Amino acid sequence: MNTGLLKEISIRQPGQxxxxxxxxxLDADPSIAAIEKYLETSEIYVAVLKGKVVAIVVLYxxxxxxxxxxxxxxxxxxxxxGIGKLLLKTATQIAIDKGAKDIVIGTSNxxxxxxxxxxxxxxxxxxxxxxxxxxxxxxxxxxxxxxCKHMIMLRKKL
Ligand code: ACO
Numbered sequence: 001m002n003t004g005l006l007k008e009i010s011i012r013q014p015g016q017x018x019x020x021x022x023x024x025x026l027d028a029d030p031s032i033a034a035i036e037k038y039l040e041t042s043e044i045y046v047a048v049l050k051g052k053v054v055a056i057v058v059l060y061x062x063x064x065x066x067x068x069x070x071x072x073x074x075x076x077x078x079x080x081x082g083i084g085k086l087l088l089k090t091a092t093q094i095a096i097d098k099g100a101k102d103i104v105i106g107t108s109n110x111x112x113x114x115x116x117x118x119x120x121x122x123x124x125x126x127x128x129x130x131x132x133x134x135x136x137x138x139x140x141x142x143x144x145x146x147x148c149k150h151m152i153m154l155r156k157k158l
Contacts, residue, residue, distance in 0.1 A: 006082045008092075009047050011090050021046065024056050028073040031137060036047040038070045045090060046081055047074075054078050059094060061106035065101040067091070072105075088121050096158050104155045108133060115154075123154035 016019070028101060036087050040059045047055035055089040069091050073142070074083045074084075095103045107114040132151035133141060141148040 001022045002081050003080070005049070006086065009049055009086065011045050011047050011084060014044055014046055014053075020044075021053050022081070023054055024053070024075060025058070025071055027076075030139075032140065034136075036072065042070060043067075043085070043094060045094070047076065047087060055083045055087055056096045057091045059091050062104065066092040067095040067098070067100050067103050069103065069105040084117060085121065088117070092156065092158065093119075094147065097124050100153055101158055104153060105158060106132075106151045106153045107142060108141070108148040109150045109152055109153075110141075110143035110148045112146075118154050121156075123156045125152055126155045129153065 001027075020039065022032070022035070025034065025039075029035055038058060039092055043059040043061075045057050045059075046053045055074040056071065057069060060068045062068045069088070072084060072087055072091070074081075074087075075096065089116045104126075104130070105118055107118065109128075129151035131149060133148045
């Protein structure tokens, strides 16, 4: 891990006319239709390194007490430097500041690294949306050699 790199990261909301970093968003969620739908009503934060957006986190208001992290992604060459963890902490703090009581996140059964990261940061598995990816995504998705079939839901009390 390059801890120096983390010190150079700043986090901000995108400007009004700023293009959305779709490549990043699609890395976390292959459905452009789903992305466009939740972006409309979400809080979006980007991580910037040397003037360039390298990561994103999208916080969707699920109900009056709960935010869902719908999308979190770090540009591949900068992964493993703590940026994902920093964005999780940022999203959690924003949810607290907005008075939420819970924050939730969903990831695939094949997202081994993601399940590790989320549980290490205080999220607990609360349920499984069985066949979510089979029912909602037209193409089969594989990660870590495992077919992405079910959505594992995790929750953190704030
Ligand atoms: N495999 C194993 N461990 C991992 C992985 C992985 N794929 N990703 C992160 N970790 C671990 C790190 O080793 C580190 O552990 P430590 O705290 O014990 O040292 C910890 O998780 C934090 O890692 P970061 O460096 O902060 O994570 P990173 O900056 O790489 O961001 C992320 C993690 C966002 C999952 C990134 O790998 C990514 O963009 N992946 C592709 C898109 C994606 O899958 N997004 C999540 C989909 S689910 C959703 O969006 C709701």
